Amino acid sequence: MTTDDVLTELRALQAGDLPTHGGATMAYVYDSGRAEIEEIAAAAQAAFQWTNALDPTAFPSVARIENDLVGAAVALLGGDAATVGTLTSGGTESCLLAVLAARERWRSRSGSPAAPGRPRLLLPVTAHAAFRKAAHLFDLEVVDVPVDPETCRAVPSAVAGLLDDRTALVVVSAPSYPHGVLDPVGEVAALAAATEVPCHVDACIGGWILPFLDDVPEPFDLSVPGVTSLSVDLHKYGYAPKGVSVLLTADPELRQDHWFATAGWPGYPVVNPTLAGTRPAGAMAAAWAVHRWLGTDGYRELARQAHDATRALATGIDAIGGLRVVGDPVSTLVAVAQDGPDGVDVLNLADEMTARGWLLQPQPPFAQDGGHMPATLHLTVTGATAGRVDALLADLAEAAVSAAALPRPVADADLVAAAATIDPAALTVAEVDALLELAGVGGGRLPERMASVHALVAALPRPVAERLLAGVLDLVYRPSREAAIG
Numbered sequence: 001m002t003t004d005d006v007l008t009e010l011r012a013l014q015a016g017d018l019p020t021h022g023g024a025t026m027a028y029v030y031d032s033g034r035a036e037i038e039e040i041a042a043a044a045q046a047a048f049q050w051t052n053a054l055d056p057t058a059f060p061s062v063a064r065i066e067n068d069l070v071g072a073a074v075a076l077l078g079g080d081a082a083t084v085g086t087l088t089s090g091g092t093e094s095c096l097l098a099v100l101a102a103r104e105r106w107r108s109r110s111g112s113p114a115a116p117g118r119p120r121l122l123l124p125v126t127a128h129a130a131f132r133k134a135a136h137l138f139d140l141e142v143v144d145v146p147v148d149p150e151t152c153r154a155v156p157s158a159v160a161g162l163l164d165d166r167t168a169l170v171v172v173s174a175p176s177y178p179h180g181v182l183d184p185v186g187e188v189a190a191l192a193a194a195t196e197v198p199c200h201v202d203a204c205i206g207g208w209i210l211p212f213l214d215d216v217p218e219p220f221d222l223s224v225p226g227v228t229s230l231s232v233d234l235h236k237y238g239y240a241p242k243g244v245s246v247l248l249t250a251d252p253e254l255r256q257d258h259w260f261a262t263a264g265w266p267g268y269p270v271v272n273p274t275l276a277g278t279r280p281a282g283a284m285a286a287a288w289a290v291h292r293w294l295g296t297d298g299y300r301e302l303a304r305q306a307h308d309a310t311r312a313l314a315t316g317i318d319a320i321g322g323l324r325v326v327g328d329p330v331s332t333l334v335a336v337a338q339d340g341p342d343g344v345d346v347l348n349l350a351d352e353m354t355a356r357g358w359l360l361q362p363q364p365p366f367a368q369d370g371g372h373m374p375a376t377l378h379l380t381v382t383g384a385t386a387g388r389v390d391a392l393l394a395d396l397a398e399a400a401v402s403a404a405a406l407p408r409p410v411a412d413a414d415l416v417a418a419a420a421t422i423d424p425a426a427l428t429v430a431e432v433d434a435l436l437e438l439a440g441v442g443g444g445r446l447p448e449r450m451a452s453v454h455a456l457v458a459a460l461p462r463p464v465a466e467r468l469l470a471g472v473l474d475l476v477y478r479p480s481r482e483a484a485i486g
C-alpha cells in the first residue's frame with residue numbers, strides 16, 4: 001500500500017469517533033483552541049517518538065526535559081528546595097505511585113509488612129477512581145470519607161474520626177473531577193500531619209490552571225503544611241498530548257518509595273521510577289515544547305479564558321428552569337444537577353444534548369454515609385468551548401424542555417431483583433453476555449439513548465454493575481477476524 005492509502009484508511013477509522021476539537025466534547029479531551037499548540041506539539045512528538053525514556057543516561061535529552069517540567073511544576077505548585085518529582089504516563093499512574101509510596105512508607109514505619117493489618121487509604125468518595133484502583137493493586141483497604149452533599153467537599157471532621165495508625169495516606173482533590181470543587185486541603189492536611197500521616201493532593205485536573213487564576217479561595221498546593229505529594233497532569237490543562245503527568249513529592253525519600261531497582265537478573269540493571277519499563281518520550285517532549293512556547297503568560301491567558309467561560313456557563317445554567325449547578329466550581333469544571341423534585345432529569349438531558357452534538361458526561365446518583373448525591377452531568381470547559389458558550393446555553397435550554405417531556409428513566413425492576421441474587425464473581429463471560437443482552441446492551445453496542453442504561457447501572461448492587469461494565473468492554477475488545485492488518 002502507498003503511504004497515502006494507509007493514512008487514508010487510518011483516518012477513515014476516526015469517522016465514528018467523538019470530535020477531539022471544537023469544544024463540544026466536554027470530557028476526555030482538552031482543546032486549547034490554538035492551532036499553533038497542536039503544530040509545535042506534533043513536531044516535538046515526532047522528533048522524540050523513537051527515543052526511550054527508560055534510560056536517561058543513554059538519552060540525556062530526556063533527563064533534561066523531565067527535570068525542566070518537574071522544575072516548572074515545583075515552582076508553580078508551592079514546592080521548595082526539597083521537592084522532587086517524576087514524570088508519569090498520566091493521572092492514574094501518578095495517583096497509583098503516590099499510593100504505592102505511602103504504602104511503602106507505612107510498611108517501613110509499622111515494622112513488618114504483615115502486622116498490624118492492611119494499610120488504609122482515606123478517600124473522599126469524590127476522589128478519582130484511580131485511587132480505588134491503587135488500593136486494589138497495592139492491597140490497601142479503602143475507607144470512604146463522606147463529602148457534604150451540598151458543597152460536595154470532603155468533611156474534615158469525618159477525616160479526623162477515621163485517622164488511625166493503620167492509615168497510610170489521606171487524599172484530597174484540587175478540584176475533584178465529578179463536581180469541580182476544592183476539598184478543604186489545609187484542614188485535612190493539618191489533621192493528617194498531626195498524626196504523621198502523609199497527605200496527597202490530587203491536582204491532576206486543576207494543578208495547571210488554578211495557579212493562574214486570581215480568585216482561588218484557599219491554598220491547595222505543596223505550600224500547605226502537611227501536604228506530602230501532589231499530582232498534576234500536563235496532558236490536561238498543560239495542553240500536551242496524551243501520556244504525560246507529574247508526581248511531586250515533598251522530599252526525595254518519599255520519591256524513592258515508589259521507585260524500583262533490581263540487579264537480580266542477568267540482564268541490564270533496572271531502575272524504574274514509574275510502573276512502565278520502556279517509556280515513550282514523545283509526549284514529554286511535546287509537553288516541554290508547548291510549555292516553552294506558551295510560557296506563564298500564555299497559560300495564564302488560556303486559564304482566564306476557560307475560567308471566564310465556566311463562570312458564564314454556570315450563571316447561564318442556573319438560570320435554566322429545572323437545572324442547578326452543584327457546589328462552587330472553582331476552576332473549569334461544572335456539574336449540573338436536577339433542581340428540585342420536579343426538575344429536569346439530567347440523564348435524559350445528556351441524551352438530548354448528545355442528539356444536539358455535545359458530549360456532557362453523565363455521572364450516576366451516588367449513595368454515601370454523608371447523604372445522597374444526585375445524578376449530575378460533568379462539563380470540562382477549555383479554551384475551545386469558550387467561544388461557544390452562548391450556543392451551548394441555547395442548546396441546553398432547548399434540550400431541558402425536551403428532556404422534561406420524556407418519562408424519567410427507571411431501571412427494569414425484574415432485572416434489579418434478579419441481580420440481587422447474583423454472585424458476580426461466579427459469572428462466566430457467556431453469562432455476562434446474556435445479561436447484557438437483557439439489559440439492552442447486547443454485543444457491547446450502546447443504544448443511542450443511554451439514560452435507562454445509566455439508571456440501571458445505578459440501581460444494581462455495585463459488584464454486579466462492575467462485572468457488567470467489564471462485560472461491555474469484553475465485547476468491545478474482540479480481535480478483528482477479517483484482519484485489516486494482514
Ligand SMILES: Cc1ncc(COP(=O)(O)O)c(C=O)c1O
Pocket residue numbers: 090091092093095128130173175176177202203204205233
Ligand atoms: C482529579 C483527577 N485525578 C486523576 C485523574 C486520572 O487521570 P488520567 O485519566 O490521566 O489517568 C483524573 C482524570 O480526569 C482527574 O480528573
